[in-house]
Amino acid sequence: xxxxxxxxxxxxxxxxxxxxxxxxxxxxxxxxxxxxxxxxxxxxxxxxxxxxxxxxxxxxxxxxxxxxxxxxxxxxxxxxxxxxxxxxxxxxxxxxxxxxxxxxxxxxxxxxxxxxxxxxxxxxxxxxxxxxxxxxxxxxxxxxxxxxxxxxxxxxxxxxxxxxxxxxxxxxxxxxxxxxxxxxxxxxxxxxxxxxxxxxxxxxxxxxxxxxxxxxxxxxxxxxxxxxxxxxxxxxxxxxxxxxxxxxxxxxxxxxxxxxxxx
Amino acid sequence: xxxxxxxxxxxxxxxxxxxxxxxxxxxxxxxxxxxxxxxxxxxxxxxxxxxxxxxxxxxxxxxxxxxxxxxxxxxxxxxxxxxxxxxx
Numbered sequence: 415x416x417x418x419x420x421x422x423x424x425x426x427x428x429x430x431x432x433x434x435x436x437x438x439x440x441x442x443x444x445x446x447x448x449x450x451x452x453x454x455x456x457x458x459x460x461x462x463x464x465x466x467x468x469x470x471x472x473x474x475x476x477x478x479x480x481x482x483x484x485x486x487x488x489x490x491x492x493x494x495x496x497x498x499x500x501x502x503x504x505x506x507x508x509x510x511x512x513x514x515x516x517x518x519x520x521x522x523x524x525x526x527x528x529x530x531x532x533x534x535x536x537x538x539x540x541x542x543x544x545x546x547x548x549x550x551x552x553x554x555x556x557x558x559x560x561x562x563x564x565x566x567x568x569x570x571x572x573x574x575x576x577x578x579x580x581x582x583x584x585x586x587x588x589x590x591x592x593x594x595x596x597x598x599x600x601x602x603x604x605x606x607x608x609x610x611x612x613x614x615x616x617x618x619x620x621x622x623x624x625x626x627x628x629x630x631x632x633x634x635x636x637x638x639x640x641x642x643x644x645x646x647x648x649x650x651x652x653x654x655x656x657x658x659x660x661x662x663x664x665x666x667x668x669x670x671x672x673x674x675x676x677x
Numbered sequence: 678x679x680x681x682x683x684x685x686x687x688x689x690x691x692x693x694x695x696x697x698x699x700x701x702x703x704x705x706x707x708x709x710x711x712x713x714x715x716x717x718x719x720x721x722x723x724x725x726x727x728x729x730x731x732x733x734x735x736x737x738x739x740x741x742x743x744x745x746x747x748x749x750x751x752x753x754x755x756x757x758x759x760x761x762x763x764x765x
Contacts, residue, residue, distance in 0.1 A: 624696035624709055631700075631707045641687035641702045648689040648700050648707075655693065 424453030425521055426530060426574035426585040426601065431455035439463040442510045447588040449599040457500040459493075459520070466490055466507035475519055477637035484523065486637060491516045497527060518572065518589055522635035526643060530576035531650060534633040536610070537568030537584055537597065540672065544584035544602040546573060547663060548633050549610035554665065556592035558610065561667045569597035572635065575604060575654070582654060607654075608663035616666035618675075627655035679726040681765040682753055688761045690718070703760045713738070717752050724765055727753065 419440045420433040429452075435443070439461065444451065468489055477486040483496040490512045493504035502520075506512055522532040535548040536555035545565075547558055559570035568584060571591030576583050582604040586597030609621060609629050621629075630651040636643070666674065684690075687702035697715035699708045710718055713734070720733050727749050734745040756762040 622696065623693040624698050627691070627693055627698055628707055628709050636705075639705050641689070644687075644700050644702060644705055645689040648691060648698070652691045652693055652698065 421451055422453050422455050423447055423450050423517075424599075425450055425587050426525060426528075426576055426583075428457075428521065428524055428528065429453030429455045430457040430459050430520075430524075432459050432461050434460040434462060436463045438508065439513070442513065446510060446514070446596070449586075449596060450588050457502070457524070459495075459501070460503040461513075462503070462505045463508050463513075464505060466492075466505050466512075468492075475515070475637050477519075477523070477639070479638075479640065484638070486519050486523070488515075493520065495520065495523070514589070518635065519637055521574070521587075522572075523638055525574060525576070526636060526638060526647065528576060529646075529650065530574060531647070532572045532574055532587070532589070532635040533630070534571070534635065535573045535607070536562075536570045537573035537586070538562050538565040539568055539584075539586075539598070539600060539602045540565035542602055543605040544568065545605060546575070546584060546607035547610045548607055548630065550633060553610045554612035555610060557612070557667065558665060558671070559591075559593050561665075561671050563670055563672055565672070566598045566600065567593075567595060568600070570595070573597070577650065577653070582658065604658060606659040606661075608661055611662055611664045613664060616664045619662040619664070621660055621662045623652075623655045623660075626660040627651045630655060679728045680753065681724050681726045682721060682730070682762050683724045683765050684718070684721050685761050685763055699761050701760050706759070708759060708761065713748055714752055714756075717749065721762065 419435050421443050422431050471489040473489050475488045482498050483494055486493050490507035495502035506516055525531050535546045536559045537546050556570045568586040570593040572587055572589040574585040574587050583601045584604040585601040586599050588596035590596050690699040697710040697718050730749045731745040
């Protein structure tokens with residue numbers, strides 16, 4: 415009989431216990447998410463790690479709400495989550511990429527419930543301050559992350575941000591992009607953010623708050639399209655764009671990133 | 678005939694740096710409005726018909742009546758298509 419395990423995983427102060435996992439799944443999680451496997455669980459998720467491929471479904475993630483539960487699914491996984499009980503279950507194709515996608519979707523949704531979100535960005539921590547370089551796929555986040563110099567990598571793909579009483583905290587995540595390295599499991603105050611643009615000319619350029627909020631909106635990971643959720647994300651984006659300095663950033667990697675930033 | 682228009686009740690919007698930002702509730706698309714569209718959006722705090730909107734635009738921007746009428750008609754068509762306003 416196959417032995418079953420449980421693992422606790424914490425990102426941005428949100429800890430979930432994954433139970434019902436196989437040894438293969440546990441090994442993958444330990445390898446991929448090792449720095450984030452700790453904490454006191456607030457939530458519980460039962461994983462059924464199996465063969466899962468429903469060709470009738472697309473590869474795009476769909477999210478629906480049914481009574482007080484969320485359903486989110488695509489061709490290779492389906493999951494149900496009930497915020498009121500803090501419990502959920504998922505059937506996941508036995509692939510680390512499928513598991514990673516399911517975790518991204520779940521954490522992005524639960525973060526939205528906690529006045530935060532996963533933002534498509536490269537994030538770095540330096541001298542106890544956080545810096546976000548926000549951009550969609552292909553904008554150069556991983557390239558920039560490779561040139562991060564003497565700073566800690568929070569992620570080259572998806573960084574967690576939460577609003578707190580006196581500002582914003584930015585957290586490392588294990589969600590990795592082309593760099594192939596997970597972030598450090600730390601949280602620091604977010605000092606400022608940049609909209610990454612790798613088109614010349616290189617430099618830092620002013621951006622107005624409406625543009626910043628608009629671009630932030632386009633990079634927040636969100637599958638919940640209910641109107642109250644859209645309003646809360648809009649509040650998050652507009653408040654963050656108003657509260658923190660933001661510039662457009664077109665980079666020149668012939669210089670040290672931080673020297674250049676301080677110019 | 679002059680249509681009466683109102684904002685979609687679930688359209689989320691904010692004003693930042695004087696610029697209106699609106700999210701269409703049905704598809705989650707965010708729209709950044711220019712000054713004319715932003716002005717018309719603010720006029721829609723209450724239901725308005727096309728004629729009232731055209732008059733308000735004329736007064737605010739000192740444009741010719743026919744130009745304002747065309748601008749309002751274009752705004753209404755575009756915003757109905759984007760599902761951020763609706764006919765009453």
